[in-house]
Amino acid sequence: MQRIMALGRHGRLLAWAAGFAVALSSVPDSRAQTWPAKPVRMIVPFPPGAAPDVVARLIADRLSHGWGQPVYVENKPGAGGIPGMSTLARSGADGYTVGFVPAAAAVLTPLLYKQPQYDMDRDIVPVAAVGTSPMMVVVPGSSGIRSMADLAKEGKARPGTLNFAAAQAGSVPHLTGEMLARAGGFQLFTVPYAGSPAAINAVLAGEAALTIDGIPALVQHVKAGKMRALAVTSPRRLPGLESVPTVAETLPGFESLGWFALFAPTGTPAAVVERINADINRLLDDKELVSRLADLGVYPMHGSAADLQAFVRGQQAVWKNTVQELAIQPQ
Structure with missing residues (x-):
């Protein structure tokens, strides 16, 4: 008993990773089972230390342990997240590049910039929601x-x-x-x-x-x-x-949320998208991670890639209407 207690957080993480790996072995698609065979890049379109970066690193750390491959965060900050999002859109669609994307980069930048250099509907596919903020x-x-x-x-x-x-x-x-x-x-x-x-x-x-x-x-x-x-x-x-x-x-019906989600370049294999989605949903059931996310003001949002796509389309409509009502002109 004392030995188990002495393992502390490191031991719990190892135990969690082992259980995570066992759970993943039940995924039937052969391509999903062999992936990842090398490190995975996670692009964050905001600077180190910003809220998206902090949350992304929590998720990347857990995925690294579960996948047995490093998931390394690559920060590409810049106006409205354009450098990071355009890099994501133009990356190879082999399943080894994903983007950790906040609401602003997904739905506001395409509305507020004349040349955002990426199209959310054409260049990027939804993978898994992480949480609302x-x-x-x-x-x-x-x-x-x-x-x-x-x-x-x-x-x-x-x-x-x-x-x-x-x-x-x-x-x-x-x-x-x-x-x-x-x-x-x-x-x-x-x-x-x-x-x-x-x-x-x-x-x-x-x-x-x-x-x-x-x-x-x-x-x-x-x-x-x-x-x-x-x-x-x-x-x-x-x-x-x-x-x-x-x-x-006070104002019935009012709601405004930031949020975070994983996206990938269009053409990423469906089996890999499904694998990542299942793994993220599994992560969001981990009590320790949920507690750490809550400390950051982030609340888990489960669902399929299709659920995320529907959510993003709804958010696009909400913010488009808002920008039009405020008569904000793209820069």
Whole structure:
């Protein structure tokens, strides 16, 4: 008993990997069984340390143990994720290159850039969803705004005077803020910042009335009383944050989610796509991984490759409508 307990996390991971490998042996397709015979490249279209990179490395580490082959992360950051996504689109479709893709690169960049250099419907195929990443609407801890109803009331009383610190122009949090204002029938004065830290600091300093961002970036400030959480953008209240209402409780039907998923170049063998999808779904049932993802504000999203394709098409329609309503012109 003491020896088993002494194995710790390393031992649990080895045991998990062994069970994972046994489970994979039941996959009937011969091509899926022989793959992977060499390392797999996972392209992340954002820089090291960014949220997509952190989550991607968690997934890559687990897949490496399960597959018995290294899964190495290759960061290709740049405007809207274009360098990484265009590299993915033009990579060999042999099953040895996948992309760990966030919502922004999948559905916003093709709408916001005149020449995105990749086509999600033509060049890239869905493989497996990983998880959703809800956002949080926050104000300074000293603000008199204490609820979404207060925010809407203040926005209507003083149209265009509430400074909204947007993490980056054209980002999911930025457009979520614009959607929020339209849904609530009020106006915000949007101030784009060069990333989340700058936008968060503006709120902490009282230079901005509110910001919207991923939960991990904000929750420490909320717990410390430096920020007040008005709502989360998920359709339901979140585990561990049950006291924070959803936006939809004030503005029925409102929902805005970031998300992460695996994609591959068009032409990737169907058997390999099915194999990766099955393995990702199996990973998302692992309690330790689910707990670590929750710490990052990511909640598992199971489903087939076809389910992911339907989800992405729905997201494309939602964001296309939003961009058109806001009259945002491609750059």
